[in-house]
Amino acid sequence: MQSNSWVPLFPEQASTFAWQVDYLYFYLILVSVAFSIPIVLAIFYFFVKYREKEKYATPDEIHGSIVLETTWSIIPFVVSMTIFLGGAVIYYNQYRMPAEAMEIYVVGKQWMWKFQHSTGQREINELHVPVGRKVKLTMTTEDVLHDLFIPAFRTKADVVPGRYTSLWFEATKPGKYHLYCAEYCGLNHSGMGGWVYVMPQDEFDNWLAGGGGSNQTPVEAGKELFMNKLGCASCHAAGSGQRGPNLTGVFGTDQKLTTGQSVRADEEYIRNSILNPTGQIVEGYQPIMPTFKGQVTEEQLVSLVAYIKSLSGNAGNTGSMTTPATTGSSSNSNIANTTVPTIPKADRGNTNSGLSSNPNAPSQTTEQTNRQR
Amino acid sequence: MQNVNAINSDFIEQEPKVNYLTNGFTLKSWLLTKDHKRIAIMYLITVSAFFMIGGLYAATIRLELLTPQSDLLETGTYNKVFTQHGVIMVFLFLIPVIPAILGNFLLPIMIGAKDLALPRINLLSLYVYWIGGALIMYALMQGGVDTGWTFYTPYSTTFSNTYVMAVGLGVFINGFSSILTGLNFIVTVHTMRAPGMTWFRLPLFVWANYATALVMILGTPVIAITILLLALERLGKVGIFDPAIGGDPILFQHLFWFYSHPAVYIMILPSMGVVSELISNFSRKKIFGYEFIAFSSIAIAVFGFLVWGHHMFVSGQSIYAGLVFSFLTMVVAIPSAIKMFNWAATLYKGSISYDTPMLYAIGFMGLFLIGGLTGLFLGSMGLTVHLTDTYFIVAHFHYVMVGGTVLGYMGGLHYWWSKMTGKMYSEFWGKISAMLVFVGFNLTFFPQFILGYQGMPRRYASYAEELQVLNIFSTAGASVLGLGLVMPLIYLTHSLIFGKKAPANPWMLPGLEWRIPSPPPTENFESTPIVTWEAYDFSEENGLDLDEARRRDLAATV
Numbered sequence: 001m002q003s004n005s006w007v008p009l010f011p012e013q014a015s016t017f018a019w020q021v022d023y024l025y026f027y028l029i030l031v032s033v034a035f036s037i038p039i040v041l042a043i044f045y046f047f048v049k050y051r052e053k054e055k056y057a058t059p060d061e062i063h064g065s066i067v068l069e070t071t072w073s074i075i076p077f078v079v080s081m082t083i084f085l086g087g088a089v090i091y092y093n094q095y096r097m098p099a100e101a102m103e104i105y106v107v108g109k110q111w112m113w114k115f116q117h118s119t120g121q122r123e124i125n126e127l128h129v130p131v132g133r134k135v136k137l138t139m140t141t142e143d144v145l146h147d148l149f150i151p152a153f154r155t156k157a158d159v160v161p162g163r164y165t166s167l168w169f170e171a172t173k174p175g176k177y178h179l180y181c182a183e184y185c186g187l188n189h190s191g192m193g194g195w196v197y198v199m200p201q202d203e204f205d206n207w208l209a210g211g212g213g214s215n216q217t218p219v220e221a222g223k224e225l226f227m228n229k230l231g232c233a234s235c236h237a238a239g240s241g242q243r244g245p246n247l248t249g250v251f252g253t254d255q256k257l258t259t260g261q262s263v264r265a266d267e268e269y270i271r272n273s274i275l276n277p278t279g280q281i282v283e284g285y286q287p288i289m290p291t292f293k294g295q296v297t298e299e300q301l302v303s304l305v306a307y308i309k310s311l312s313g314n315a316g317n318t319g320s321m322t323t324p325a326t327t328g329s330s331s332n333s334n335i336a337n338t339t340v341p342t343i344p345k346a347d348r349g350n351t352n353s354g355l356s357s358n359p360n361a362p363s364q365t366t367e368q369t370n371r372q373r
Numbered sequence: 374m375q376n377v378n379a380i381n382s383d384f385i386e387q388e389p390k391v392n393y394l395t396n397g398f399t400l401k402s403w404l405l406t407k408d409h410k411r412i413a414i415m416y417l418i419t420v421s422a423f424f425m426i427g428g429l430y431a432a433t434i435r436l437e438l439l440t441p442q443s444d445l446l447e448t449g450t451y452n453k454v455f456t457q458h459g460v461i462m463v464f465l466f467l468i469p470v471i472p473a474i475l476g477n478f479l480l481p482i483m484i485g486a487k488d489l490a491l492p493r494i495n496l497l498s499l500y501v502y503w504i505g506g507a508l509i510m511y512a513l514m515q516g517g518v519d520t521g522w523t524f525y526t527p528y529s530t531t532f533s534n535t536y537v538m539a540v541g542l543g544v545f546i547n548g549f550s551s552i553l554t555g556l557n558f559i560v561t562v563h564t565m566r567a568p569g570m571t572w573f574r575l576p577l578f579v580w581a582n583y584a585t586a587l588v589m590i591l592g593t594p595v596i597a598i599t600i601l602l603l604a605l606e607r608l609g610k611v612g613i614f615d616p617a618i619g620g621d622p623i624l625f626q627h628l629f630w631f632y633s634h635p636a637v638y639i640m641i642l643p644s645m646g647v648v649s650e651l652i653s654n655f656s657r658k659k660i661f662g663y664e665f666i667a668f669s670s671i672a673i674a675v676f677g678f679l680v681w682g683h684h685m686f687v688s689g690q691s692i693y694a695g696l697v698f699s700f701l702t703m704v705v706a707i708p709s710a711i712k713m714f715n716w717a718a719t720l721y722k723g724s725i726s727y728d729t730p731m732l733y734a735i736g737f738m739g740l741f742l743i744g745g746l747t748g749l750f751l752g753s754m755g756l757t758v759h760l761t762d763t764y765f766i767v768a769h770f771h772y773v774m775v776g777g778t779v780l781g782y783m784g785g786l787h788y789w790w791s792k793m794t795g796k797m798y799s800e801f802w803g804k805i806s807a808m809l810v811f812v813g814f815n816l817t818f819f820p821q822f823i824l825g826y827q828g829m830p831r832r833y834a835s836y837a838e839e840l841q842v843l844n845i846f847s848t849a850g851a852s853v854l855g856l857g858l859v860m861p862l863i864y865l866t867h868s869l870i871f872g873k874k875a876p877a878n879p880w881m882l883p884g885l886e887w888r889i890p891s892p893p894p895t896e897n898f899e900s901t902p903i904v905t906w907e908a909y910d911f912s913e914e915n916g917l918d919l920d921e922a923r924r925r926d927l928a929a930t931v
Contacts, residue, residue, distance in 0.1 A: 010827070011826070011828050020755065021759050024753065024756050025750070025826070028746075031746075031749070035746065039714075039738075039742060040742070042721075043717050043720060046717070046725070047725055050723045051726075051727070052657075055923065055926065056922055058911045058912050059656075059658050059722055059723055060722065061658070062658070062718075063661075064661050064662035064663065065662075069711065069714075076707055077703075077704075084699055086755065087753030087756055088754055089755065090755025090756070091686070091692065091699075091754035091755045094755065095758075096692065110532075144525075144531075144532050147762060149762070149828070151828025155758055156759070156761070157687050158688045160623065161622060162617070165689045180828065182761075182763065182831075183762060184520075184521045184523075184525065184528070185528065186452070186519070186528055187452065188448060190443065190448065190830075190832070190833035
């Protein structure tokens with residue numbers, strides 16, 4: 001299984017999925033060989049044994065056989081169902097996100113990967129993770145489709161503009177592994193990659209503590225945006241009589257909409273509510289919120305989502321055992337008093353001109369204050 | 374009636390006749406022809422030219438990948454090269470190759486008709502194909518396109534500043550050529566069959582083309598719509614696929630694959646039809662399980678429309694949608710397996726000759742077996758998460774598209790070459806090239822399965838150092854494969870001038886196409902044949918004068 005042989009056959013197994021995927025792979029190779037050998041042998045045997053002995057011979061006709069046809073329909077079907085089920089189980093493991101996981105936010109852009117840990121550390125094209133812990137990546141992109149692919153972990157997921165996708169893994173072996181972009185994304189697609197460093201927990205804690213340009217955690221950055229820079233708190237802070245719903249405790253609950261449907265308030269819903277506020281209005285509220293589209297970057301959005309999640313006590317797992325990020329919902333009441341009733345749209349545009357940049361114009365995007373959670 | 378159509382009556386007296394090639398020599402007589410055979414020949418020339426261009430792009434790709442660094446080409450150029458390789462091979466070669474060349478030429482003859490039901494529409498389809506092809510070539514010469522043949526949004530709509538719209542328009546126009554051909558085939562099979570040519574007496578090549586035609590007319594409009602929407606967004610800035618202006622990039626993938634998965638069957642089904650012919654005819658044995666092969670084609674055509682989501686297991690579609698698509702993918706594998714078993718069973722107790730077309734057919738079975746089985750790997754979701762977008766998938770679809778479609782086409786082209794041109798090709802060089810293609814193909818693409826499992830992503834101009842050895846194997850194999858595919862170009866062209874004159878029925882086979890002179894007269898049949906025999910009946914009672922053929926062979930050897 002080592003990849004340092006002359007012709008490497010398998011990538012290293014470095015996650016809890018690796019052996020599952022490899023076993024399924026071996027099973028399929030076994031099935032393939034088991035099917036191929038009889039067919040190929042039969043073809044060769046017939047090919048040689050029944051070769052033309054006399055020109056224009058007229059062998060006896062054989063019309064076919066219902067018994068044979070049924071057999072060679074049903075057996076492959078049954079075998080293919082085992083392949084389907086095996087694949088489905090593993091897929092379910094790969095794509096059903098664990099409840100408790102250390103969260104890392106990922107923003108892809110042409111042609112780099114930007115990561116931020118929940119403690120605030122940022123990395124580009126390198127990802128440090130501890131061994132033996134579930135890690136969940138919440139991913140989006142500033143421009144085109146990308147795909148985060150770590151062969152040693154046997155997992156990948158597309159990163160889609162305008163929405164969050166997620167990926168999780170639990171590394172099992174310290175080491176340095178390839179990280180690729182697997183969805184074609186333009187000029188330097190083959191250069192959009194780097195390395196994943198899997199470290200023992202104590203080394204990882206040291207790494208986290210040792211800087212990496214940490215300033216604010218995503219939650220802190222989101223809080224700042226929420227309270228001050230974007231003025232969300234003017235409508236959404238705790239206290240009655242606000243135009244917008246109080247967001248404390250909202251994350252992860254089901255919200256009843258004016259259309260009568262209900263929706264789970266997840267990352268995607270929060271993101272949509274910021275960018276397209278009138279799309280899904282919660283029952284009892286008016287569609288009066290202006291859109292923030294074009295005024296927040298992907299990385300700021302990630303911070304806002306992180307902050308709103310934290311209002312529900314969902315602080316996430318910070319990665320470090322020692323520095324849990326707990327920004328409680330208690331802190332917003334004092335800010336609520338400083339509320340400016342309604343910020344006219346033009347003003348907001350001005351206030352934020354330094355922050356906003358079109359998330360779809362990557363060349364103009366400067367590294368913003370925050371990303372994350 | 375049988376005697377009228379018997380073999381010997383034809384090939385003795387065919388000399389003085391004017392055939393479809395000698396019936397007019399002016400350019401106009403070709404460009405304004407309504408003869409399905411002449412149209413097929415014009416398709417043959419154009420499609421072959423596109424195949425060569427696509428092949429040159431393939432050679433360039435393999436040369437670049439000889440070393441891990443991006444050194445032969447700039448990365449941007451490499452991106453254009455693989456895109457254009459894909460666009461040309463898929464839209465201008467694989468989709469039209471068998472239906473438009475072999476189908477056009479043989480489908481009317483095989484059912485005993487004078488021409489296709491709509492000859493003018495047939496000529497129109499050729500012109501539409503030329504316009505689409507010319508537009509694509511124009512775009513390539515202006516600077517090309519770098520989106521990948523899949524045109525995924527929002528890269529193709531907002532970010533790429535290459536000739537996306539020109540190529541898109543070319544593909545759009547080209548689609549109408551497919552639709553017209555498909556329409557023509559369906560109408561022809563329904564209305565033009567000769568008396569006695571019942572549905573279950575149809576050669577399996579006709580069944581396969583019929584199934585293909587169904588997919589063409591049902592699927593192709595979807596790609597046309599998709600490209601229109603893409604144009605609307607790229608030129609009109611209407612938000613359809615780009616989330617920045619309110620669109621959904623996943624929608625594009627759904628629409629694209631709703632056509633492009635069935636398009637895979639447009640490419641492989643006709644080839645399966647050719648192989649059914651070859652296997653049966655070159656073992657002189659009635660095809661085993663005729664009805665099962667015929668209906669498995671239809672089953673593939675129908676189920677092929679329900680599995681597009683298996684291209685999107687990692688794109689963020691829901692787990693449950695993925696489960697359904699994975700299940701249906703397993704189901705669609707069964708008809709292909711049924712064909713495989715029936716072909717193998719046909720050989721049993723046959724009288725097998727090792728002529729070039731048969732070598733290609735056997736090669737097809739080997740490669741399609743691997744292509745099909747690795748399809749199961751990719752249909753299995755847990756495995757696909759690791760394998761998709763890597764070289765594993767590149768290897769898989771080349772096994773199906775080259776190992777399947779190209780080998781089937783080459784087999785068919787050799788098989789019917791004497792009928793189409795009236796000349797015999799060199800059997801010796803034919804066999805050599807068939808074997809080179811088989812060996813070269815495996816050497817090129819088998820290492821790519823391993824590269825894929827290693828995690829080498831596709832569409833990469835540079836790759837990790839440790840993967841170089843396998844890439845060298847692959848490039849070496851590509852040279853052998855290239856040689857194997859250039860050789861037919863030479864010896865087939867050579868045969869046009871220096872080849873032996875072909876008898877009407879060189880192999881003494883019972884199909885209707887072998888009961889008319891080589892090359893056929895413009896009207897195909899002197900009088901409408903009346904079919905009294907089942908398909909693949911090799912007995913003398915079926916009008917095959919085998920004694921005469923033996924005498925003929927004896928005379929030839931003396």
